[in-house]
Amino acid sequence: MMRCSSRVLLTMASAITVMMIAPHGQAAEPTTGAVPRNTPASTAELKAQYRRPETIPFPKDNPYTVEKAALGKKLYFDTRLSGANLLSCASCHSPAYGFGDGQPRGVGHGMKQLGRRSPTIVNAAFGEIFMWDGRAGSLEEQALGPIRADVEMNMPIDQLLDKLKAIPEYAPVFKAAFPKEGMTPDTIAKAIATYERTVVSGRAPFDAWIEGDEKAISEDAKRGFVLFNGKGGCQNCHSGWNFTDDSFHDIGLSDADVGRGKFLPAVVKMQQAFKTPGLREITRRGPYMHDGSVTTIEAVIEHYNTGGVDRPSRSELIKPLALSAQEKADLVAFMKTLTSDMDPTTVPVLPR
Amino acid sequence: MRLMTIALVAAFAGGSVGAFAAERTISQKGRTFSESDVTVKKGDTLTFVNDDNIAHNIISTSPGNEFNLGSQSPGASSSVTLSGAGEVTVLCAIHPRMKMTVTVTE
Numbered sequence: 001m002m003r004c005s006s007r008v009l010l011t012m013a014s015a016i017t018v019m020m021i022a023p024h025g026q027a028a029e030p031t032t033g034a035v036p037r038n039t040p041a042s043t044a045e046l047k048a049q050y051r052r053p054e055t056i057p058f059p060k061d062n063p064y065t066v067e068k069a070a071l072g073k074k075l076y077f078d079t080r081l082s083g084a085n086l087l088s089c090a091s092c093h094s095p096a097y098g099f100g101d102g103q104p105r106g107v108g109h110g111m112k113q114l115g116r117r118s119p120t121i122v123n124a125a126f127g128e129i130f131m132w133d134g135r136a137g138s139l140e141e142q143a144l145g146p147i148r149a150d151v152e153m154n155m156p157i158d159q160l161l162d163k164l165k166a167i168p169e170y171a172p173v174f175k176a177a178f179p180k181e182g183m184t185p186d187t188i189a190k191a192i193a194t195y196e197r198t199v200v201s202g203r204a205p206f207d208a209w210i211e212g213d214e215k216a217i218s219e220d221a222k223r224g225f226v227l228f229n230g231k232g233g234c235q236n237c238h239s240g241w242n243f244t245d246d247s248f249h250d251i252g253l254s255d256a257d258v259g260r261g262k263f264l265p266a267v268v269k270m271q272q273a274f275k276t277p278g279l280r281e282i283t284r285r286g287p288y289m290h291d292g293s294v295t296t297i298e299a300v301i302e303h304y305n306t307g308g309v310d311r312p313s314r315s316e317l318i319k320p321l322a323l324s325a326q327e328k329a330d331l332v333a334f335m336k337t338l339t340s341d342m343d344p345t346t347v348p349v350l351p352r
Numbered sequence: 353m354r355l356m357t358i359a360l361v362a363a364f365a366g367g368s369v370g371a372f373a374a375e376r377t378i379s380q381k382g383r384t385f386s387e388s389d390v391t392v393k394k395g396d397t398l399t400f401v402n403d404d405n406i407a408h409n410i411i412s413t414s415p416g417n418e419f420n421l422g423s424q425s426p427g428a429s430s431s432v433t434l435s436g437a438g439e440v441t442v443l444c445a446i447h448p449r450m451k452m453t454v455t456v457t458e
Contacts, residue, residue, distance in 0.1 A: 089438075128448045128449050134445075245383075245449070246447075246448055246449055247383075247446055247447040260445075262448075263445070264446075266422055266423065267409055267422065268423065269407055269446065270409070270423075270446065284362075315407075
């Protein structure tokens with residue numbers, strides 16, 4: 001599926017920054033290839049790879065409209081999308097926690113703990129594939145999954161339609177967003193996906209440095225950037241402006257969850273492999289990893305320094321790094337420059 | 353008689369392979385396919401060569417042309433014959449940004 005066909009310049013009230021629509025855009029390009037040399041020239045080249053895009057990509061079959069994003073935001077924050085009327089999308093993907101939930105693992109229907117950490121939706125517009133194990137190929141496909149899952153929001157979609165149709169003020173909002181289709185499972189998914197695409201990380205100190213302000217980040221952080229792209233090898237997976245390759249890797253955590261291996265059981269390297277998360281707004285998004293097992297950024301760096309559990313499925317990119325205490329501190333300093341001063345998100349008034 | 357047999361085998365071989373089916377090779381390097389769009393005929397074979405230094409896993413879930421070529425180590429190659437006409441999205445299940453479109457004609 002070729003997904004990106006339009007781009008939006010938006011002032012995002014909920015999230016974060018200013019971006020723009022332009023036709024026929026492409027998503028942020030992945031970066032690939034060998035680790036560049038750490039010369040001044042290559043540092044400049046490296047910095048160019050991390051320059052933030054000015055537009056948000058929207059798919060051809062679900063272009064941006066103000067009305068659609070407004071509807072999607074209402075649905076996103078509406079707890080009535082759950083069977084018990086207690087959980088909304090925002091319960092697990094809350095702006096208060098960098099659009100995650102701050103918990104090691106998500107909590108679903110009946111307050112039962114789920115198997116994996118709630119991933120952020122920040123910069124989902126730029127994603128290639130969704131969920132920790134990649135089982136959703138688009139945000140539209142993803143949007144209805146947690147609603148209907150009995151362990152998550154526990155809301156069968158046919159019953160959800162009846163429920164929303166019984167809320168009079170929803171009908172005109174759907175009509176404004178989808179004049180022809182009205183309320184259907186497809187339009188619910190499209191609206192939520194459209195709102196989610198507007199949630200983009202703000203300009204962080206790192207961006208100012210990338211754009212030429214040498215005082216925007218500390219010398220420690222600059223050294224950390226070089227380590228990130230050099231000795232640490234972090235950019236092998238955390239590549240590009242959103243710091244992800246949208247690929248799957250076993251990074252040697254002790255959790256037994258097979259992750260992507262469920263769909264590729266014969267591929268050794270996909271056992272216990274999970275999608276690389278982006279690193280934007282990272283200090284707001286702990287605890288870390290798919291299982292929430294690592295509580296601090298310092299501990300994340302230490303995990304990669306040791307290389308985790310050595311097993312056949314572990315990525316060939318993961319190996320002990322022998323980082324010094326200063327190098328680890330520099331990497332942490334760099335990571336902290338990726339968090340922006342996010343504007344508060346305005347919670348919508350919901351239809352009644 | 354022997355000459356005739358050889359001629360017949362050659363004729364059948366030509367009829368079943370040379371005249372109607374072709375083979376096309378696609379390289380994978382730097383987590384990118386060497387071609388983003390190709391057009392082939394139904395019955396043609398695509399061979400994917402891994403010229404990268406990491407493993408790939410080529411798949412398609414496009415109706416009529418579903419396949420999974422499995423884990424492919426650096427240096428390895430795998431082939432698939434496309435049996436249905438239509439547009440086929442081919443991607444790497446490990447690195448989903450690796451994507452190409454194959455248009456299969458009748």
